[in-house]
Amino acid sequence: MHSIKDAESSQRGGGTHGFYEERLSGLRDLLPYGYGASVLDIGTNHGLVALEFARYGASLVHGCDSHQAGVNAAREIFTEIRIPSRFEVLDLATGPAALELTFGTHYLSQYEIVLFLGMYHKLKEQTSDGTIAELIHHLVSRTARYFAVRTIFIEEVGLILAEAGLRKVHFSALTSVVGPMEIWQRP
Numbered sequence: 001m002h003s004i005k006d007a008e009s010s011q012r013g014g015g016t017h018g019f020y021e022e023r024l025s026g027l028r029d030l031l032p033y034g035y036g037a038s039v040l041d042i043g044t045n046h047g048l049v050a051l052e053f054a055r056y057g058a059s060l061v062h063g064c065d066s067h068q069a070g071v072n073a074a075r076e077i078f079t080e081i082r083i084p085s086r087f088e089v090l091d092l093a094t095g096p097a098a099l100e101l102t103f104g105t106h107y108l109s110q111y112e113i114v115l116f117l118g119m120y121h122k123l124k125e126q127t128s129d130g131t132i133a134e135l136i137h138h139l140v141s142r143t144a145r146y147f148a149v150r151t152i153f154i155e156e157v158g159l160i161l162a163e164a165g166l167r168k169v170h171f172s173a174l175t176s177v178v179g180p181m182e183i184w185q186r187p
Contacts, residue, residue: 023049023117026172026181030113030148034058037112040142043119044087047074053113054081061085062103062111066092092119093127096138110144118178120151133160140164145186152179 027049035057041050044063047070054061060083065071071089078085090102100107116139123132140147140161147166149157158168161184170183 022175024052025175026150026170026183027052027115027148029170030146030183031056033146034113037145038062038108038110039113039115040108040111040139041115041117042092042139043115043117043122044074045070047071047077047087049115049117050074050085050087051077051081054078054083054085058113059083060108062106062108063087064090064092064099064102066090092135093123093131095127095131096135099138109142111142112145114139114143114147116157117148117150117181120149120153120157121178124153136160137164140166143186147184147186148181149184150175150179150181154180154182158182 023045031052034053037053037058038060039050039053039058039062041061041063044050044065045067047063050061050063061078062085063074064087066089068089071087074087078087086103086106088102090098092098120132136157137160147161151157165187166184167187168182169185171180173180175181
């Protein structure tokens with residue numbers, strides 16, 4: 001088993017962040033709610049968490065990451081999945097306009113599930129707190145049902161999500177990847 005320090009170290013180097021089973025830690029209760037849902041996976045890495053939502057019956061999956069090789073892997077994996085999908089490389093440190101510009105007309109006004117896993121603490125190293133808050137508010141505005149977040153700064157994100165009108169419905173600290181997992185719901 002890898003420590004949080006190991007995971008943090010591997011994240012600074014880019015590329016894979018945690019192992020497949022670790023990335024699913026805290027998300028298993030949300031997977032059944034993916035049936036028929038549109039999913040936006042911010043920080044998709046290789047698309048394996050998105051793949052699990054597709055396996056549980058998601059109707060559409062979009063994902064993005066700054067890691068080109070990861071996005072290429074996600075695109076390749078989803079050539080075998082018979083649902084609409086789109087994976088893009090983009091830099092979220094510039095704010096929410098990057099999502100709108102990159103996805104264009106394919107960017108939905110609402111996704112039933114938005115995943116924001118392991119992104120907050122990475123963005124804190126790259127951009128201002130104001131830009132991050134603007135991005136999270138934007139993502140919340142695109143969240144129809146559930147917003148899942150994992151970060152070492154879970155309290156900071158929780159304040160933003162509560163302020164945006166979501167309510168926390170799930171918490172898990174049983175994870176070996178960086179930070180606890182929370183799932184928030186639109187009332």
